Amino acid sequence: MGHRLLGQLPATRNWTKVIALLKATDSVDRIANATSQAASHGLELAKRDKGVARVAFALMKVIWASRKEQFFEELADLGISVSAQASLLDVVGAFDDALDRSLRQAGHRSDLAEMARFSAVDAMSNICRSKTGNLFGATAEDLRNALKKYATPQQFGSVGQNFFGWFLYRFLDYHLSRELANHIGVGKQFTSTTTCQDFKDGLALHCYQTARIVKEFSGCWPSATEFREGISAENVRTKFMPVALSKIRSELKQREGADA
Numbered sequence: 357m358g359h360r361l362l363g364q365l366p367a368t369r370n371w372t373k374v375i376a377l378l379k380a381t382d383s384v385d386r387i388a389n390a391t392s393q394a395a396s397h398g399l400e401l402a403k404r405d406k407g408v409a410r411v412a413f414a415l416m417k418v419i420w421a422s423r424k425e426q427f428f429e430e431l432a433d434l435g436i437s438v439s440a441q442a443s444l445l446d447v448v449g450a451f452d453d454a455l456d457r458s459l460r461q462a463g464h465r466s467d468l469a470e471m472a473r474f475s476a477v478d479a480m481s482n483i484c485r486s487k488t489g490n491l492f493g494a495t496a497e498d499l500r501n502a503l504k505k506y507a508t509p510q511q512f513g514s515v516g517q518n519f520f521g522w523f524l525y526r527f528l529d530y531h532l533s534r535e536l537a538n539h540i541g542v543g544k545q546f547t548s549t550t551t552c553q554d555f556k557d558g559l560a561l562h563c564y565q566t567a568r569i570v571k572e573f574s575g576c577w578p579s580a581t582e583f584r585e586g587i588s589a590e591n592v593r594t595k596f597m598p599v600a601l602s603k604i605r606s607e608l609k610q611r612e613g614a615d616a
Contacts, residue, residue, distance in 0.1 A: 380537045385562060385611070388528055388559055389608065398531075402527070407466050407473075408471075408597060409589065409592050409596075409597045410469070412519070413587070413592040434573065436450045444499050447499050473527060475519050476519060483503065483506060490520075512579075513575025516573070517571040517574065521560075521573070527579075529556065529559065540552050566607050570600045573599065578597075
């Protein structure tokens with residue numbers, strides 16, 4: 357991913373619990389909760405990571421810019437250069453390229469920022485598929501019409517849940533993937549890579565459901581902030597991301613308590 361790694365998890369009691377659970381159960385909830393506890397410091401880092409905030413800001417701005425007639429000019433201001441004749445696939449690709457370039461030029465290309473980048477692209481792609489059927493054969497104007505439907509508090513909440521769900525999944529998988537390979541094979545928890553992938557699919561669903569806690573906040577914050585002061589990279593970093601990630605951490609802690 358990026359150039360500043362989160363580092364190896366220490367051989368702490370919490371991480372030892374994760375390994376023990378992998379040997380004893382394939383319960384997605386129990387393993388995900390134990391992993392989040394062992395890697396909780398990383399979520400604290402994410403609150404302060406300027407690259408993560410930069411990505412969230414870009415996703416937010418693209419969707420809220422769709423309400424304006426100068427949509428493509430707004431995209432250009434974010435470094436997303438596409439014409440009105442571009443395909444939907446072109447726009448999603450340009451969005452990804454702009455994020456990559458922005459993180460690199462700002463020197464904020466951490467692993468956490470890369471997780472956020474991939475999650476934002478996934479969120480954008482999911483919007484396109486849900487409103488147009490697929491990424492092929494649709495135009496940039498189709499994208500604008502699709503995005504405009506999400507530029508409301510209720511609908512943008514779904515985008516926030518999608519983005520944070522994918523981000524949480526990538527964060528947990530980043531840590532779990534170091535250990536999962538040791539539990540695949542005859543006589544082990546996962547008999548094949550297929551059963552391991554089934555577990556990871558369950559983990560993705562678990563993360564999406566956990567991110568439900570930020571849906572209402574994610575939906576209301578852009579609209580209220582746009583009215584009061586305008587959405588900026590700075591207030592996304594200092595006001596939006598810390599609250600959203602704190603909500604997710606609290607939800608994870610609550611689940612950990614229920615699992616204890």
